[in-house]
Amino acid sequence: MDTTFLTQLAHQLRIGKIPGCRRAINRILEEMKTRCENGEFDKPKAAESAFREFAESELSCQKKNTR
DSSP: OOOHHHHHHHHHHHTTOOHHHHHHHHHHHHHHHHHHHTTOOSSHHHHHHHHHHHHHHOGGGSOOOOO
């Protein structure tokens, strides 16, 4: 499976994020590319969904509650 769409998604997800989150997204991107190349996902949409879930669950990417 071509992984260009994952690179584009990573670029979108990094916009406006703190450096720690951007590094986490880069790390997740490499892992997701490997998983796609190994045939773990049958459709690009499944890979994209998994990527988003991983990025959202990453502690450095979660929004902090400020009161």
